Amino acid sequence: MARTDHGKRFLIAFVALSVIATPLVAVFVGPHLPPGNASAQAHEQVFDNTWLLTILTPPAIFVVLLLGYILVSFRSRSEAIVEGPPIRGDMRIQTLWMVLTSALVIFLAGFGSYELVQSGSGGGQGPSAAFQPAGYTRAVDVQVIAQQWEFTYRYPSYGGVEVPHLVLPANTLIRLHVTSLDAIHSFWAYQLGVKADANPGVDNIAYVQTRGPKTFDIRCAELCGLWHGYMFDKGEVVDAAQFASWIKRQQSYFSPVAKYLPKYSTSYLPDPQGRAG
Ligand SMILES: [Cu+2]
Numbered sequence: 001m002a003r004t005d006h007g008k009r010f011l012i013a014f015v016a017l018s019v020i021a022t023p024l025v026a027v028f029v030g031p032h033l034p035p036g037n038a039s040a041q042a043h044e045q046v047f048d049n050t051w052l053l054t055i056l057t058p059p060a061i062f063v064v065l066l067l068g069y070i071l072v073s074f075r076s077r078s079e080a081i082v083e084g085p086p087i088r089g090d091m092r093i094q095t096l097w098m099v100l101t102s103a104l105v106i107f108l109a110g111f112g113s114y115e116l117v118q119s120g121s122g123g124g125q126g127p128s129a130a131f132q133p134a135g136y137t138r139a140v141d142v143q144v145i146a147q148q149w150e151f152t153y154r155y156p157s158y159g160g161v162e163v164p165h166l167v168l169p170a171n172t173l174i175r176l177h178v179t180s181l182d183a184i185h186s187f188w189a190y191q192l193g194v195k196a197d198a199n200p201g202v203d204n205i206a207y208v209q210t211r212g213p214k215t216f217d218i219r220c221a222e223l224c225g226l227w228h229g230y231m232f233d234k235g236e237v238v239d240a241a242q243f244a245s246w247i248k249r250q251q252s253y254f255s256p257v258a259k260y261l262p263k264y265s266t267s268y269l270p271d272p273q274g275r276a277g
Helices: 006-032 040-073 091-118 240-258
Strands: 140-147 150-155 161-163 167-169 173-180 185-189 194-198 204-209 214-220 232-238
Touching (some): 167 240, 173 185, 194 204
Antiparallel strands (some): 150 161, 185 214
């Protein structure tokens, strides 16, 4: 009986499966990956996730297929348990594996870092953003104030009005200033692709370029005390006219309490006498 060439057989199966599955993953799974398409940054993240998943498809196939192949092909066919010949390693396979996986990991680290910075990122870059998106001088400032246990929002270009729900104009570059009044929180606007730390005394800047009208989820993503799980809300991207009338309504609705608000500041510090901002 001729000896089966397991290596060759496995390699053919691996290449065939990879060639079929990789484009399918890119085309059919990729567009459904999180966080969605509510902003340019979120869109970039879907693009990145699609690439990462696509590139990682062949290695995943390799590992699972190898395991399956071994389980099926090398299972014991006799009743007696017979030990196989001892194998102490194979320098060629080990070298190949190390070179390929190292190259892959280094490439992904470079790709990820480049992608993170080139869109201005949605992760918050501290008080002086190192990577500004195109047209950032025209960005609309919105302050996100985290506190136990809700987010409020101030609009410095609209008299510093503070509101309990986030509404943003569509197709606009927004500069979010994320800060906190008390504990450490994290502002996570899922479909906008924004997740930025909210620390007291820190003005953490994250850019987001909104697209068309859309609702999005807001959550606190940092355990911040008893009612952390309660820190969620729906935010809204609305068209420019709707935004203009909404902000006008907020200004007049909150005008009686506006005088009690502290002056708009890029950050606030916890106040032992009570609420700081
Ligand atoms: Cu929180």
